[in-house]
Amino acid sequence: xxxxxxxxPIFNKxxxxxxxxLSNVLIRAESVSEPEFVFTTxxxxxxxxxxxxxxxxxxxxxxxxxxxxxxKILPEYKLNRNNPERDAPIVSDMVIKLLQLTNSTIVIAPxxxxxxxxxxxxxxxxxxxxxxxxxxxxxxxxxxxxxVTILTRSSEITSEACLRKLGVVxxxxxxxxxxxxxxxxNIPRGVxxxxxxxxxxxxxxxxxPEEINNVLASPKWTYPKLTDRIVACTKAIKRNFSxxxxxxxxxxxxxxxxxxxxxxTEFIKEISNKEYSSNxxxxxxxxxxx
Amino acid sequence: xxxxxxxTELKGLLKSIQALQSLSSASKDSLYCRFTVEDDNVMAxxxxxxxxLKKKLDAKPLRPGTCGININxxxxxxxxxxxxxxxxxxxxxxxxxxxxxxxxxxxxQITVGVVESTRPKNNFTLEVMLPxxxxxxxxxxxxxxxxxxxxxxxxxxxxxxxxxxxxxxVTGADYFxxxxxxxxxxxxxxxxxxxxxxxxxxxxxIMSEVKSxxxxxxxxxxxxxxxxxxxxxxxxxxxxxxxxxxxxxxAAALSAEVRSTTQEFSFTVLRxxxxxxxxxxxxxxDGTNTMTLALKISCNEIIIASKTxxxxxxxxxEASDIKIQTGESCVVNLNERYLTELIKLSxxxxxxxxxxxxxxxxxxxxxxxxxxNGIIEYMMPQSIVVxxxxxxxxxxxxxxxxxxx
Numbered sequence: 001x002x003x004x005x006x007x008x009p010i011f012n013k014x015x016x017x018x019x020x021x022l023s024n025v026l027i028r029a030e031s032v033s034e035p036e037f038v039f040t041t042x043x044x045x046x047x048x049x050x051x052x053x054x055x056x057x058x059x060x061x062x063x064x065x066x067x068x069x070x071x072k073i074l075p076e077y078k079l080n081r082n083n084p085e086r087d088a089p090i091v092s093d094m095v096i097k098l099l100q101l102t103n104s105t106i107v108i109a110p111x112x113x114x115x116x117x118x119x120x121x122x123x124x125x126x127x128x129x130x131x132x133x134x135x136x137x138x139x140x141x142x143x144x145x146x147x148v149t150i151l152t153r154s155s156e157i158t159s160e161a162c163l164r165k166l167g168v169v170x171x172x173x174x175x176x177x178x179x180x181x182x183x184x185x186n187i188p189r190g191v192x193x194x195x196x197x198x199x200x201x202x203x204x205x206x207x208x209p210e211e212i213n214n215v216l217a218s219p220k221w222t223y224p225k226l227t228d229r230i231v232a233c234t235k236a237i238k239r240n241f242s243x244x245x246x247x248x249x250x251x252x253x254x255x256x257x258x259x260x261x262x263x264x265t266e267f268i269k270e271i272s273n274k275e276y277s278s279n280x281x282x283x284x285x286x287x288x289x290x
Numbered sequence: 291x292x293x294x295x296x297x298t299e300l301k302g303l304l305k306s307i308q309a310l311q312s313l314s315s316a317s318k319d320s321l322y323c324r325f326t327v328e329d330d331n332v333m334a335x336x337x338x339x340x341x342x343l344k345k346k347l348d349a350k351p352l353r354p355g356t357c358g359i360n361i362n363x364x365x366x367x368x369x370x371x372x373x374x375x376x377x378x379x380x381x382x383x384x385x386x387x388x389x390x391x392x393x394x395x396x397x398x399q400i401t402v403g404v405v406e407s408t409r410p411k412n413n414f415t416l417e418v419m420l421p422x423x424x425x426x427x428x429x430x431x432x433x434x435x436x437x438x439x440x441x442x443x444x445x446x447x448x449x450x451x452x453x454x455x456x457x458x459x460v461t462g463a464d465y466f467x468x469x470x471x472x473x474x475x476x477x478x479x480x481x482x483x484x485x486x487x488x489x490x491x492x493x494x495x496i497m498s499e500v501k502s503x504x505x506x507x508x509x510x511x512x513x514x515x516x517x518x519x520x521x522x523x524x525x526x527x528x529x530x531x532x533x534x535x536x537x538x539x540x541a542a543a544l545s546a547e548v549r550s551t552t553q554e555f556s557f558t559v560l561r562x563x564x565x566x567x568x569x570x571x572x573x574x575x576d577g578t579n580t581m582t583l584a585l586k587i588s589c590n591e592i593i594i595a596s597k598t599x600x601x602x603x604x605x606x607x608e609a610s611d612i613k614i615q616t617g618e619s620c621v622v623n624l625n626e627r628y629l630t631e632l633i634k635l636s637x638x639x640x641x642x643x644x645x646x647x648x649x650x651x652x653x654x655x656x657x658x659x660x661x662x663n664g665i666i667e668y669m670m671p672q673s674i675v676v677x678x679x680x681x682x683x684x685x686x687x688x689x690x691x692x693x694x695x
Contacts, residue, residue, distance in 0.1 A: 007625055007671045008652070009465050015536045055465040128516065128535020130489060146340025146532030158339050160404050169407050
């Protein structure tokens with residue numbers, strides 16, 4: 001028999017979150033492993049994140065029908081993806097069952113994408129709290145703030161890093177994408193044939209399309225050809241903006257689950273055909289906290 | 291841009307900027323700073339994770355100008371005597387000339403914009419004035435660091451008026467432990483009571499470099515009246531912190547609740563006696579895992595013991611006023627990392643009152659008075675023993691090894 005010593009926390013409620021875009025995590029798992037080992041890779045990835053943030057609540061965001069909603073505004077939205085449904089890989093029931101056996105929260109915005117669910121969760125349930133988002137998606141950079149960071153494969157992105165890497169502060173990322181477009185989501189450039197540096201400057205001054213006219217009225221922007229071209233593209237800018245902007249007030253469904261170590265052990269053994277130690281299982285379940 | 295600064299002042303600035311970086315586990319290789327030289331003063335500014343620091347440097351301005359740099363390189367160099375800092379003609383390098391050394395650092399103009407975007411936009415009204423030393427002391431006293439990551443620590447400041455005195459209560463809490471410092475002083479001047487939660491103890495590291503005796507605190511609230519930002523202002527330093535919009539567990543209520551339950555045991559001990567006993571028994575540990583210690587309390591002695599696979603060790607702690615509720619001896623298990631940290635933060639001269647509480651959470655409390663009349667209270671949960679089946683896999687492996695040999 002083995003003896004373990006556990007400390008019961010003084011605080012029952014954890015006010016720090018790690019939010020994962022589940023589809024994005026699955027893409028990562030698929031990109032580094034053979035198809036038959038995706039589930040095993042996913043388990044090791046989740047365990048690694050649990051070890052990295054041992055005292056935080058884990059929230060997993062799922063895709064809703066947001067892509068279709070956005071495609072109504074911009075028909076070519078995400079048409080460059082391999083998936084004919086434009087969406088990220090469909091999260092299998094197996095993965096959902098795995099999460100349901102661990103200490104996890106699953107959040108979904110039925111009428112939005114996973115990014116919308118994350119944005120809405122931060123605004124509605126984690127306002128002013130410490131949040132780390134795990135995702136490679138640049139759309140989420142608009143959520144960066146004093147208490148919100150994004151963990152990518154290579155580094156942890158802060159609001160200062162956003163300004164360094166993209167050239168705009170997080171609040172203006174949406175405007176930057178509306179002006180410059182986003183090839184990864186097949187969003188065309190809002191204003192063609194104008195230098196990137198000029199558009200970045202405009203993105204830094206205007207937080208939304210309504211502010212563009214005020215900015216262009218200032219003496220610095222009096223070059224007529226330039227201002228005329230931007231004004232002519234207002235419709236495209238507004239369209240891009242509404243596609244890129246995350247819906248923070250969208251309705252979300254939040255479901256919390258508690259760890260069941262016995263069932264989780266059985267389930268993993270059955271699915272992955274691999275034996276995990278009780279310590280590994282506890283880490284994956286989010287119950288190892290000392 | 292050109293100015294002369296002492297190596298000590300430059301090191302102080304580096305320390306402050308490094309403290310800002312502790313706000314996140316993001317890359318520690320980037321310590322960005324913006325220097326601005328005006329006709330009569332030299333300023334350094336830095337911004338990270340919504341926190342903004344402006345420091346008036348004790349330096350001699352020679353030529354006005356501004357530039358941003360990553361001062362990580364300078365942090366690695368042993369600076370001595372006075373340093374002349376000068377921006378070259380092409381403005382792409384900042385040159386540092388010392389008595390026996392010269393080095394140059396590439397400028398980073400993006401820093402200028404980064405700092406500008408974080409600069410405080412509103413004028414804060416100072417709501418509290420208090421001695422700088424008191425703030426630094428209080429923050430350091432509750433800055434428990436047993437957790438693996440600094441970002442687990444949260445600090446709650448409550449400053450209010452009682453009769454003619456001001457009361458400063460600072461509570462530090464990570465997931466498992468809670469430290470509370472309470473101080474009453476006529477030196478704390480309050481216009482309006484304030485309460486806020488910060489996510490780091492970086493403030494103590496920054497303020498310990500401040501030379502002015504008093505410091506002001508102002509807050510900015512959102513529409514719901516929750517504190518959004520906190521500003522600390524002294525003669526040399528302006529520090530803007532984003533606040534966490536979450537109330538910390540009420541330390542005073544928790545303390546009262548624990549005290550209302552049955553006390554299992556209590557004893558009084560000096561910090562040195564406890565630390566000596568801990569040092570003696572820790573030697574057998576290889577440092578790979580967290581060690582659990584057993585505190586054995588009987589009517590006439592307190593023994594602390596540790597156990598590993600290879601060895602056992604125990605030591606007696608010189609204690610007085612031993613009281614046990616049941617009259618029989620009792621044993622509590624404690625996490626060594628947390629216990630060592632709390633004992634280390636406790637005052638060294640006056641005795642510590644250590645008590646075990648049989649509340650649901652099985653808390654151990656350490657309570658002490660400080661020489662400045664401040665009260666300190668630490669709380670940590672006792673470790674619960676969980677017995678599990680030894681894994682069959684490891685047993686099988688061992689058997690195979692034995693057969694091989």
